[in-house]
Amino acid sequence: MLSQKFRLKKNSSFTATYRVKNSFYLNGVAVFVGLKKKNPNDTTKVGFVVSKKTHKRAVKRNRLKRLMRESYRILLKNKELGNAEKYMSLIFVGHEKALCHKYKEISVIIKSLLEKIND
RNA sequence: CAGAGUAAUCGGAUAAUCGCGCAGAAAUGUGAGGAAAGUCCGUGCAUUCAAGGACAGGUUGCCGGAGAAACUCCGGACGGCGUGAGCCGGUGGAUAGUGCCACAGAAAUGAAUACGUUAACCUACGGUUUAGCGUUUACUGCCGAUGGAUUUCAUAUCACAGGCGAUGGUGCAACGGUGAGUUAAGAGCAUCACCAGCAAUAACGAGAGUUAUUGGCUAGGUAAACCCCAAUCGAAUGCAAGAUUAAAUUGAAGGCUAUAAAGGCUGUCCGCCAACUUCAGACAAAUCGCUAGAGUUUGCGAGAAAUCGCAAUCCCAGACAGAUGAUUAUCUAAAACAGAACACGGCUUACGGGUUACUCUGCUUU
RNA sequence: GCGGGUGUCGUCAAGUGGUUAAGACCUCGGAUUGUGGUUCCGAUAUACAUGGGUUCGAAUCCCAUCAUCCGCC
16 A cells, blocks of 8 residues: 555545546556646555456455556565656556556556556 | 265465565565355444334244354154155145136035925926924945836836945045945945054153044145244444544536527427536545454363353454466466455355265175 | 346347247348349248246246346535
């Protein structure tokens, strides 16, 4: 789990991010990107979503969320986020195809997704 | 040794690095389950309505006990299954009443508008229908099977007499079953024996019930069809309940009245979308409820058990975009089902690989 | 978290305990036509979500499970 200041919390923030309609998809994981930062000192906030429709069992949904979160945390720690730092918010959405992936595959997917983000 | 049955139990471990929730000033401590699941029952708790009575309606349904209660648990009775240890059971009433029982069959519940006689009607007769009268008698539906006559015989036909419900046929089911005797042949035979069922009496038991004797006598199934009987139940909504403090509101947003005309979907209306218009661009509440409880562990006592009592001991998740993860190594091995969201008691379902105790059956050996 | 509904041929669907179950669309064949469509005729095979129970007999009655859909911020 990330610490509090990196988390995306409010419902309005989620809706605002979805509204921009700037998204990328790769192997069962989608990223929604919000607007660019006004103040460069603000942190980039992240949300992770796996809906109940992707799988019925809570254990498998939690597993995917944790794997995505862990791989993002490692990238944050090593400061390999790239262009994503310029934006206010990110939302990762897991789909049915990603449920069977292992940790290493997920981390590769998320890294390449972040590289796709433009200036 | 093999195969079964019952009960109980474990629910990955250790180390290293990085990381998260809660508590705390810090050090540090602590952090998912046996089913947390399904939501099938039952409670607490909260709000609103009603608070009296009756009816309606719902729920439950062998007996006794336990329990806050329960489609709950324990023990027993009865019935069924299994060679057995054991397992399973929604198990009141069909003699309160109503309904239903397809097809087949003479007949499906009055198994029969009883039986006999007389009169009327029709007829050669048997017979059939209607009405009246009498008798209270053990009962016994339909077809065939028996004897006699006619005919050369068989088949067939005819009438009379008596017998019959055993056997055969239908069906899930035919007023209980089997055997003996009786009889021309039978039978439910005013007969005998045994079994089943009913009633009464007696004994045993707390009760469900069991056993014995006697008696006459035979009652189709279905209540998981309506229903009857007995017991029992305030109703609704669920922590997203609700309370307090602070504040002023909405955010994949809102508005679009009437008359005539006017964009797209359509033949029209409605509706939706677009257009137009009004704003807003990541500031957009917090605390309590919330976990000290029908609690955990251990010991002693009561009881056949469920369970209860007493004493000591422990405090053991509490999030709110929502905490348990990742990597590496070792343990035979990338180990099942699966993730708390107010709490608790049950039930049901899912589950890899084991462990322990007792019991049964078969085989072998002594 | 709490509550409610639905499962029947490939699709849509009827069926209030009594023949392994009506119909429409689809598919296939034939007729009509110069050809195709329309129309007409005929045929195929296939279905009661799963597992138990009650009953002589369940798509139907009862119980459990599974799948799926919806509502309440």
